[in-house]
Amino acid sequence: MDIHLANDGVPIYLQIVNQVKYLVASGRLAAGEELPPIRALAERLLVNPNTVARAYRELELYGVVSKRRTAGTYVSGAGSPLARRERVKILSERIDALLAEASQLDVATEEVIDLLRRRAEVMQPRSREE
Amino acid sequence: MRSPALALAWQLWRPHRWGFCAIGAGLAVLATLCRILPAASSKSLGPLTGLLVFWALIYLLSVFVYSDLSPGAKHAGFPARMFTLPVRTSVLVAWPMFYGMATVALLWLAAAWLVLVPCGLSPAHGWWPALLCAACVACFQAIAWTLVGSPLARLVVAVLVLPGWVLAGVHSAFFTSLNGLVTGLVGAIAASYVVAVAGVGRDRRGGTPLVVWLLRRLDGIMSRLPRRRSSFPSSARAQLWCEWREKGLVLPLLLGCFMLVLLLSIPATEFDALLLLRVLAAVLVLPLVLASFVGFGMGKTSFWAKDLGLSPFAATRPLSSGTLALAKLRTAALSAAAGWAVMLLLTVLWVVLSGSWGQVAKWWGLFCQGRGAVEIWAVVPLALVGAIGQTWAQLAAGLSTALTGRAWVVNGVTLLSLVVVAALTTAGVWTASHPDFLDTLVGVLWGVAAVALPAKLLAAWSVVRALLRQRLLEATVVAGLLGVWVVTAGCLVGLNYLLIPDAVAPIHLLAAGIVLGLPLVRPLAAPLALAWNRHR
Amino acid sequence: MMADDLFAPEAAIDIRGVTRRFGDRAALDGVSLTVPCGAVFGLVGANGAGKTTLIRHVLGLLRAASGSVRVFGLDPVADPAGVLGRVGYLAEENDLPGWMRVDELLRYTRAFYPNWDDAYAAELSRAFALEPAARIKNLSKGQKARAGLVAALAHRPELLVLDEPSSGLDPIVRRDILGAIIHTIAEEGRTVLFSSHLLDEVERVSDHVAMIDRGRVVFSGDLDEVKEMHRRLTLRFEVPRPAPPALAGALAWEGSGREWTAVCAGRPAEFQRAAEACGARIVEERVPSLDEIFVAQVGTHCPVRGED
Numbered sequence: 022m023d024i025h026l027a028n029d030g031v032p033i034y035l036q037i038v039n040q041v042k043y044l045v046a047s048g049r050l051a052a053g054e055e056l057p058p059i060r061a062l063a064e065r066l067l068v069n070p071n072t073v074a075r076a077y078r079e080l081e082l083y084g085v086v087s088k089r090r091t092a093g094t095y096v097s098g099a100g101s102p103l104a105r106r107e108r109v110k111i112l113s114e115r116i117d118a119l120l121a122e123a124s125q126l127d128v129a130t131e132e133v134i135d136l137l138r139r140r141a142e143v144m145q146p147r148s149r150e151e
Numbered sequence: 152m153r154s155p156a157l158a159l160a161w162q163l164w165r166p167h168r169w170g171f172c173a174i175g176a177g178l179a180v181l182a183t184l185c186r187i188l189p190a191a192s193s194k195s196l197g198p199l200t201g202l203l204v205f206w207a208l209i210y211l212l213s214v215f216v217y218s219d220l221s222p223g224a225k226h227a228g229f230p231a232r233m234f235t236l237p238v239r240t241s242v243l244v245a246w247p248m249f250y251g252m253a254t255v256a257l258l259w260l261a262a263a264w265l266v267l268v269p270c271g272l273s274p275a276h277g278w279w280p281a282l283l284c285a286a287c288v289a290c291f292q293a294i295a296w297t298l299v300g301s302p303l304a305r306l307v308v309a310v311l312v313l314p315g316w317v318l319a320g321v322h323s324a325f326f327t328s329l330n331g332l333v334t335g336l337v338g339a340i341a342a343s344y345v346v347a348v349a350g351v352g353r354d355r356r357g358g359t360p361l362v363v364w365l366l367r368r369l370d371g372i373m374s375r376l377p378r379r380r381s382s383f384p385s386s387a388r389a390q391l392w393c394e395w396r397e398k399g400l401v402l403p404l405l406l407g408c409f410m411l412v413l414l415l416s417i418p419a420t421e422f423d424a425l426l427l428l429r430v431l432a433a434v435l436v437l438p439l440v441l442a443s444f445v446g447f448g449m450g451k452t453s454f455w456a457k458d459l460g461l462s463p464f465a466a467t468r469p470l471s472s473g474t475l476a477l478a479k480l481r482t483a484a485l486s487a488a489a490g491w492a493v494m495l496l497l498t499v500l501w502v503v504l505s506g507s508w509g510q511v512a513k514w515w516g517l518f519c520q521g522r523g524a525v526e527i528w529a530v531v532p533l534a535l536v537g538a539i540g541q542t543w544a545q546l547a548a549g550l551s552t553a554l555t556g557r558a559w560v561v562n563g564v565t566l567l568s569l570v571v572v573a574a575l576t577t578a579g580v581w582t583a584s585h586p587d588f589l590d591t592l593v594g595v596l597w598g599v600a601a602v603a604l605p606a607k608l609l610a611a612w613s614v615v616r617a618l619l620r621q622r623l624l625e626a627t628v629v630a631g632l633l634g635v636w637v638v639t640a641g642c643l644v645g646l647n648y649l650l651i652p653d654a655v656a657p658i659h660l661l662a663a664g665i666v667l668g669l670p671l672v673r674p675l676a677a678p679l680a681l682a683w684n685r686h687r
Numbered sequence: 688m689m690a691d692d693l694f695a696p697e698a699a700i701d702i703r704g705v706t707r708r709f710g711d712r713a714a715l716d717g718v719s720l721t722v723p724c725g726a727v728f729g730l731v732g733a734n735g736a737g738k739t740t741l742i743r744h745v746l747g748l749l750r751a752a753s754g755s756v757r758v759f760g761l762d763p764v765a766d767p768a769g770v771l772g773r774v775g776y777l778a779e780e781n782d783l784p785g786w787m788r789v790d791e792l793l794r795y796t797r798a799f800y801p802n803w804d805d806a807y808a809a810e811l812s813r814a815f816a817l818e819p820a821a822r823i824k825n826l827s828k829g830q831k832a833r834a835g836l837v838a839a840l841a842h843r844p845e846l847l848v849l850d851e852p853s854s855g856l857d858p859i860v861r862r863d864i865l866g867a868i869i870h871t872i873a874e875e876g877r878t879v880l881f882s883s884h885l886l887d888e889v890e891r892v893s894d895h896v897a898m899i900d901r902g903r904v905v906f907s908g909d910l911d912e913v914k915e916m917h918r919r920l921t922l923r924f925e926v927p928r929p930a931p932p933a934l935a936g937a938l939a940w941e942g943s944g945r946e947w948t949a950v951c952a953g954r955p956a957e958f959q960r961a962a963e964a965c966g967a968r969i970v971e972e973r974v975p976s977l978d979e980i981f982v983a984q985v986g987t988h989c990p991v992r993g994e995d
Contacts, residue, residue: 028887030919030976032911060873067865068891069727070873370822382797389798397786453784462782466748469771469799686750686764 022050022057026066033068037076038083045085045096047144056086056094155238159246167214174207174258182265200266207258208284215251215288216295229296229351240352248292248344252285259284279332286336289343297350386470390478398454399482402445402546403489406438410497417505427507434498435538438490442542443568446549447561449483450680459556461684472682473623479550480632480677487542491535526649533646540639540669547674554677556684593660600663610672614679623678632675640669699724699846699878700745704754707740707902714740716902717754722880722895727872729893729910730882731977733985737902738882739779742850745880746776758846772800775844777864779851781835785824789817789834793841800842808841815863829860836867847871849881853888861888868892886978896977900985906952910977917980918955921948921971922962932965934958939983950975950983 024040026033044050056062059077063070077094080086087097123133164171181200188196217230233243259281294308383389413430448454452462468475502511519527552564578595582588615633618624624632647661700722707715714737722728732738743749744756747763747770756763763770783792789812797803812819815833823834832852839847847868853861869892871877883889889896890910897907906913922932924945931940936953947967951958955972962969975983 030973064869069894386799389795463778464782467771467776469768471768
């Protein structure tokens with residue numbers, strides 16, 4: 022699990038949550054795969070174990086991961102059960118940033134949509150394979 | 152500043168200008184006194200001038216060597232920042248050496264022409280000591296700049312070389328022709344310059360100094376020796392080990408060095424009874440005198456540290472201040488015992504090697520006359536216990552003083568001791584020349600003792616109470632410390648009783664002197680001092 | 688100050704109203720702090736703000752001139768052995784006795800702590816590649832810090848006190864030190880108090896934080912709460928302004944013309960109203976990093992001062 026922490030004001034647990042979500046969405050974390058134990062990840066990222074625990078709790082709340090009785094945390098089988106509104110909200114923020122960047126770079130919205138489709142094609146088959 | 156020579160001179164002058172001015176002012180005062188005072192009493196300016204010149208010489212040495220000679224000094228050798236100057240090494244070395252020699256020579260000439268000659272203390276042609284001083288400075292510079300990296304080695308070499316210079320001076324003053332002396336000194340200066348250029352050049356190129364290389368090899372061999380791997384039985388023992396390893400050997404080593412110089416000087420000396428007596432007296436007194444100074448070092452976290460405060464590492468040992476102080480007191484006891492063992496062994500060796508055994512045996516025979524066997528054989532253990540006990544008390548007093556971590560306490564105690572010693576010496580010297588004054592002196596001393604004795608006992612009592620109340624030491628340990636003191640005092644009184652006839656000095660006077668002179672309050676107060684330093 | 692009402696009965700460290708003067712300068716001025724058991728407590732502040740002075744009070748190296756210091760309910764001055772036996776301490780100016788060898792240091796240190804863990808000490812020494820026969824004075828600065836860390840950690844102290852542990856050290860040693868902190872707190876119930884001015888480190892590992900400025904506690908409490916109490920707001924004005932507006936709670940401003948950015952302290956709900964009151968709208972709002980809070984709280988009135 023490849024997680025990079027930045028020092029830009031975003032709380033660390035949120036950075037972990039977002040990046041795990043991203044890894045799951047992009048297929049780099051497959052359903053049923055085990056996340057590293059809290060202590061191991063804390064020592065690797067050099068963050069407080071409580072922070073990692075909080076991120077895992079949050080992810081469990083979103084249904085991205087689930088705890089099993091054998092004391093491990095695993096990526097959930099089902100897709101994210103987040104409420105649709107919630108999902109739209111998260112995505113909208115990203116799209117806002119994307120559109121702002123596109124207008125700055127003088128790329129038309131249609132071109133961005135095209136690009137989105139092409140990227141989806143690149144990412145989709147991989148997540149199906151795994 | 153157009154030339155490197157001027158720049159180097161300014162660099163030496165600027166930080167030390169007040170020191171130079173003070174020396175100049177001291178000489179000016181002496182010169183004025185010499186003119187004002189009547190001829191008879193102006194003779195007494197001699198020792199004062201000697202003292203001034205001596206201290207000025209030490210000060211100038213430390214200035215021109217560029218780094219202090221103390222073994223605790225972090226900086227060693229020629230200052231590395233000067234290596235980047237665009238000047239050849241031979242020039243870089245030549246100017247400080249020249250300035251040093253010139254200043255010291257000027258110092259002597261000024262002292263001679265302004266004070267010594269006008270007061271009739273020195274013959275007019277005494278210009279050669281200036282050359283001697285100059286050569287001495289050059290030699291020290293060469294040592295300091297060559298033996299880079301090992302401050303202790305520099306100190307040892309310096310201590311071994313300094314008496315050599317004094318001896319050379321005295322010897323040449325009386326025995327050798329002036330021409331021979333001048334040739335020798337000029338040769339020494341030239342040799343110093345060559346050695347210094349070679350040493351500084353090596354240092355400048357970043358080469359490992361020979362001494363450092365040798366010390367590293369030695370350390371490597373030492374670390375291969377088998378050492379104790381087992382754990383300490385208690386934390387107090389671990390602390391004792393730490394204290395002993397850090398400071399315990401300083402006193403025995405210093406005493407050993409002194410005896411070594413004595414042993415090495417055997418071939419060059421002719422012994423008569425008087426000299427023998429003086430050497431033996433020095434052997435007896437030296438550990439006691441040294442102990443007062445070494446004690447200060449033992450009180451500090453590291454012996455040579457300039458900082459009096461406890462280091463956080465030492466202060467955060469999870470031991471009570473009483474246990475920490477007790478480790479220091481135990482180290483002092485071990486040190487005193489080891490010091491006397493070294494002293495006795497080497498003194499016996501010295502007596503045998505110098506061929507004075509017969510003389511010593513004769514004195515022993517004189518001593519045995521008219522004394523019973525018990526009396527005679529009681530002297531040895533009494534002397535041994537008394538000497539070790541007194542040395543321990545001296546060490547403990549010094550360490551307790553330094554353990555307060557306050558410079559003003561150390562300075563105050565030092566000043567007070569100097570005043571007391573000076574007053575006693577003056578009184579003694581005065582009485583020696585005015586025997587009718589003796590009764591008055593004894594009266595005064597009794598008066599002083601009448602005040603000081605109760606004060607001392609009262610102070611000791613309050614220290615004991617504070618120790619017990621603050622639970623710094625257990626009652627049994629306090630009793631033990633008091634016991635050591637009582638036994639030591641008893642031995643010393645007994646010894647004096649056996650050795651000194653009552654007619655010379657009544658025993659109760661001696662006993663009072665011993666009780667007053669054997670430190671009691673400060674050794675006891677060591678835990679209090681440590682706590683005061685630890686919790687500021 | 689939040690510390691006063693944050694009293695925890697099982698506090699590892701409880702400092703109340705400690706004032707300390709060095710000459711004219713108040714190094715600590717009525718400082719009250721509580722470090723709960725099991726917390727990783729980050730102490731931040733500029734050089735000379737009083738962090739080291741505070742830590743020295745905790746260790747009993749300074750006697751509280753007024754106020755009280757309790758560590759595990761004990762007075763570190765009255766009972767140094769009782770307190771220090773439960774504390775592991777690594778000083779900024781690592782002052783281990785230079786003449787000792789690394790193995791001698793460990794043998795010496797272990798004598799003081801009944802629950803010294805030989806296996807752990809050996810494991811750490813191996814991980815740090817400490818040469819047992821090396822003299823401490825010949826070690827590099829980083830290796831010295833590692834040796835000090837082994838000596839401070841191997842008795843598994845209940846309270847680990849680190850005074851500027853990573854100042855002047857390379858990133859690899861800093862990683863080792865942070866790793867050791869995390870390893871320590873991963874074991875239940877252990878408390879860590881550490882001071883640092885590397886604020887991203889503090890933000891990473893601590894869960895409680897206190898900021899000290901010129902001897903006073905600026906804020907103290909749970910890291911998340913502290914961060915929630917601050918916002919970084921970007922305001923946009925209709926007309927360009929030559930100077931930042933007066934906004935309640937704003938600590939520091941930067942910007943020019945129409946856009947001004949402020950780090951504010953207070954209730955986030957009130958910022959909206961405050962911004963409207965001065966004729967601006969909030970175009971960006973986020974939780975600032977500890978670094979930004981620090982600069983905003985201390986930077987504005989931080990004159991050039993000497994080291995601690």
